[in-house]
Amino acid sequence: MGAVSRPSPAVALVTCSEVPHLDDEGQHLLVALRGRGVDARPVVWDDAAVDWAALDLAVVRSTWDYAPRREEFLAWARRASSSSVLLNPLPLLEWSTDKHYLAELEAVGLPVVPSAFVEVGDGESHPYLDVEHVVKPAVSAGSRDTLRLGAHEPDRSRAHVGAVHAGGRSVLVQPYLAAVDEVGETALVFLDGTLSHAMRKAALLPAGGELVEGLFAEEEMTPREPSAAEVEVGLAVMAEVTRRAREAGVAAPLYARVDLLPDDDGAPRVLELELVEPSLFLDHAPGSAERLAEAVLHRLPH
Structure with missing residues (x-):
């Protein structure tokens, strides 16, 4: 009797209608997954024709239009997570889509802007x-x-x-925090709980500027070696996120980005914790798309 071939695991990289084929870094992840035998495909989150139950895993990536439609987005996430494995998990999406989480991070002693x-x-x-x-x-x-x-x-x-x-x-x-004008922002990217790489983001908001047109403001990015103090803060934030995930009975985040700014004394403070659709700069950090693809494989249901 011949061996029975198993279908390739089906993984959606979830995006929005403005970038239905994913951005550059999403394409890097798509290639890395397909190279590992995964049936990976971009899927628009609010496409009513999608059968989420037919997917083994749905990885939220470039859903950049969620903010003005948060309740609609979370309702979708609840539906998707009821029939497929959603990453990041629903409780983390619910918590981190509202920046009131900063007050909760501060309440447990983390240094927050x-x-x-x-x-x-x-x-x-x-x-x-x-x-x-x-x-x-x-x-x-x-x-x-x-x-x-x-x-x-x-x-x-x-x-x-x-x-x-x-x-x-x-x-x-x-x-x-004016130091950002010279030092910039540090974005720490964690993949499967491990610090993968870091980027420097140049100051984004001009004094006296106008509101951003479109989905997002263009960012000036360069690789950065984070300081020991920045890594320490990032790890402390990730420990708190992992604790919250465990408390909610869900998996720790597949990916996370901790954005840090220097205060007037040069000490790092948390500006944002990105658990929903952050750019992970996979196209700037060699090997990072492959590391994330491996982490996705480890999260596939068995």
Whole structure:
């Protein structure tokens, strides 16, 4: 009797309709997976024709349009996770799509960029009107609806808070940490819980700038060797994420990005924890797409 051939595992790399064939790094991952015998394909998350039960694994990647449609996106994630293995897992998507998680990270002692939340109905003032600061929705991605404002622009700042509130969204306000203009932001990329590589992101928000048009602001990226202090903070954040995943009864994240800024003393602080659709810069870090592909193989249901 001849050997029975098994079908290749079916893995969706989940994207949005604006980039239905994935971005460059998504293509790198697609090639790495197919080279390992995986039936990998890009799938648009809100395509009603997709049979999620026919997939062994759905890996969220370039779903960059989720922020203005968060509830719709999470409803999709619940449906997909009920019939397929969703990565990152649903509880982590629910938690990390709203930047109120920064307050929770700070509450457990992690160094976070100072953050104030202005809820709908609380007015338009905030504690950082008298310093340079950043105003953004608590649910946002790609620097959309985000402004860098000076101490001389309190009226514009309040107006932007009001504009975000008018859409029913909470606001996050943070002081602008000026060291980023020279040092840049450090993005630590973790694949399957292990630090894979790091990138330097040049300062993104111009003083007195306008709102970003399109899905995201273009980023200027270069490889970076993170400092020991940055790695220590990144590992501490990942330990907390893993603890939360365990508490929720789900797997630790397949991928994560911890974005750090230097404070006035040069100490790293967490700006964002990206667990949904972050760029992982696989096209900038040789071998990283292959490492992520191997991690995906290890997550396939047996």
